[in-house]
Amino acid sequence: MVIELTGLNDIIPDIYSDFRPIVSDGILFLLSRISPERFYSLFHALSEEDTPADRLVRLAQEIPTLHKLGQIIARNQNIDKELRKSLVNLENSIMKIEVAIIGGIIEDALGSWMNEYGVQFNYNVCYEASVAAVLGFTCNRPQGLNITDGVFKVIKPDVPQRLYEELEILDDLANFYDSNRHKYSLHNFRFIETFSDIKLALLKEIDLSNEQRNLQRARSFYNDVKTVKVPRFVLSSTKGITIMEFMKGEKITDADLTLLERRRCAKTLFSSLICYPLFSDQLQSIFHADPHAGNIYYSRQTEQVAFLDWSLAGELHKRERAAILKLSTDIFTKNSARIYESIKALSDDDIRDERVIREEISRFLTAPSGGFIEQPLTLLDSLAFKGVKFPSDLLLFRKAIFTLNGVLQELDPDFNMDRQLIEFTAPLLLDELPLRWFYLFFPLVENTYRYRSLISNLDLIKIAQGWLR
Ligand SMILES: Nc1ncnc2c1ncn2[C@@H]1O[C@H](COP(=O)(O)OP(=O)(O)O)[C@@H](O)[C@H]1O
Numbered sequence: 001m002v003i004e005l006t007g008l009n010d011i012i013p014d015i016y017s018d019f020r021p022i023v024s025d026g027i028l029f030l031l032s033r034i035s036p037e038r039f040y041s042l043f044h045a046l047s048e049e050d051t052p053a054d055r056l057v058r059l060a061q062e063i064p065t066l067h068k069l070g071q072i073i074a075r076n077q078n079i080d081k082e083l084r085k086s087l088v089n090l091e092n093s094i095m096k097i098e099v100a101i102i103g104g105i106i107e108d109a110l111g112s113w114m115n116e117y118g119v120q121f122n123y124n125v126c127y128e129a130s131v132a133a134v135l136g137f138t139c140n141r142p143q144g145l146n147i148t149d150g151v152f153k154v155i156k157p158d159v160p161q162r163l164y165e166e167l168e169i170l171d172d173l174a175n176f177y178d179s180n181r182h183k184y185s186l187h188n189f190r191f192i193e194t195f196s197d198i199k200l201a202l203l204k205e206i207d208l209s210n211e212q213r214n215l216q217r218a219r220s221f222y223n224d225v226k227t228v229k230v231p232r233f234v235l236s237s238t239k240g241i242t243i244m245e246f247m248k249g250e251k252i253t254d255a256d257l258t259l260l261e262r263r264r265c266a267k268t269l270f271s272s273l274i275c276y277p278l279f280s281d282q283l284q285s286i287f288h289a290d291p292h293a294g295n296i297y298y299s300r301q302t303e304q305v306a307f308l309d310w311s312l313a314g315e316l317h318k319r320e321r322a323a324i325l326k327l328s329t330d331i332f333t334k335n336s337a338r339i340y341e342s343i344k345a346l347s348d349d350d351i352r353d354e355r356v357i358r359e360e361i362s363r364f365l366t367a368p369s370g371g372f373i374e375q376p377l378t379l380l381d382s383l384a385f386k387g388v389k390f391p392s393d394l395l396l397f398r399k400a401i402f403t404l405n406g407v408l409q410e411l412d413p414d415f416n417m418d419r420q421l422i423e424f425t426a427p428l429l430l431d432e433l434p435l436r437w438f439y440l441f442f443p444l445v446e447n448t449y450r451y452r453s454l455i456s457n458l459d460l461i462k463i464a465q466g467w468l469r
């Protein structure tokens with residue numbers, strides 16, 4: 001009945017029709033295992049007056065794992081427009097839980113700190129999203145603090161308990177899929193390992209100290225990017241409450257922008273969230289793994305974008321980034337032997353069935369989808385369905401691009417990732433020219449890590465030849 005009331009069976013667009021059975025079995029499994037008390041209260045949250053799409057949003061708001069899923073697909077252009085309109089409510093909304101409860105939690109933990117700096121709640125800023133509640137504050141004695149407007153971020157009181165219950169069900173669900181794999185299109189998918197990665201990622205979402213670490217790293221990572229802001233983190237934060245700078249502005253998709261401004265924003269988002277981590281000169285680069293619109297603010301005054309919510313972030317080593325770019329080149333030049341070798345290297349030689357992988361590569365090469373950076377990641381995704389296991393952060397990066405793509409399409413339907421990639425890498429390649437000349441004469445000692453573009457001379461020549469062809 002819940003599935004019917006929420007229209008759950010109709011939400012999957014035709015292009016993902018292969019996944020319908022797996023999604024509907026999964027949701028049925030989850031709903032039938034949830035505790036009777038929770039089921040009762042979520043059933044009662046579904047009002048008769050609402051449309052199925054609005055009921056679906058209500059349902060997701062009661063189930064943190066579904067809430068996260070809803071945020072990821074909320075801007076996917078393949079999803080029905082009316083449903084998308086409802087799903088964007090999951091990105092963030094005005095706080096519905098009692099503000100007094102959240103205020104009380106904060107005062108209990110930080111009362112003396114608030115007195116010291118003359119801190120008062122600002123009830124004009126109170127939001128909630130999948131796991132957190134956010135309450136604003138102003139500070140009358142900011143000496144030594146450096147911020148006058150800030151926010152407290154607290155995990156919503158009932159979320160951890162709900163999430164633990166759902167994670168236990170997800171463990172069973174992974175086993176259920178594993179033993180019924182013949183029924184689905186994903187025969188060889190590593191359900192158990194993948195679900196355990198997802199579980200770890202979801203647990204990180206309710207661990208504020210993890211987000212606090214990421215916030216500090218991200219702030220220093222984006223320190224010299226003028227178009228980007230990351231909230232300043234206040235050291236007096238506790239395990240249960242993050243104190244940070246208030247980001248002025250509004251959700252980027254809500255801002256009233258001209259077409260030109262939207263285009264500029266889309267460029268800024270792609271460069272800073274994808275290119276910057278990909279071509280960073282640091283050995284490990286951090287990336288925002290959940291860039292849905294509720295986590296991206298835009299300030300008209302400063303023309304900057306702000307990246308909020310660092311609870312889910314990933315890391316890519318230079319080695320992995322160079323491997324992605326090499327794989328892009330191999331796909332671009334349609335060299336299936338080299339693609340196979342690159343895949344093998346990325347999967348730590350964990351290939352069980354070589355023939356299946358080679359077939360998948362040939363199939364992919366007949367109709368590669370997406371741009372230069374999306375292609376290798378889409379291929380990795382489809383190989384994961386065939387049972388190859390890749391480092392979880394690589395698949396997280398693919399998920400980040402997938403999420404961001406919805407936002408980019410909404411800002412600028414003509415946005416072209418490849419064009420932006422070329423614009424970003426052109427100056428890097430120019431900078432590298434002297435070094436490239438040197439290695440051209442001594443190819444045996446060429447070290448691609450010394451180029452920020454991470455592309456070898458040989459691959460660059462292949463790309464150029466591919467274009468000229
Ligand atoms: N530093 C901030 N400045 C302004 N608004 C914020 C800030 N941090 C969070 N918010 C608001 O609160 C909402 C929820 O916070 P977020 O960190 O995204 O929590 P969740 O993990 O639940 O998604 C955001 O979508 C945004 O609207």
Ligand SMILES: [Mg+2]
Binds near residue numbers: 295
């Ligand atoms: Mg968020």
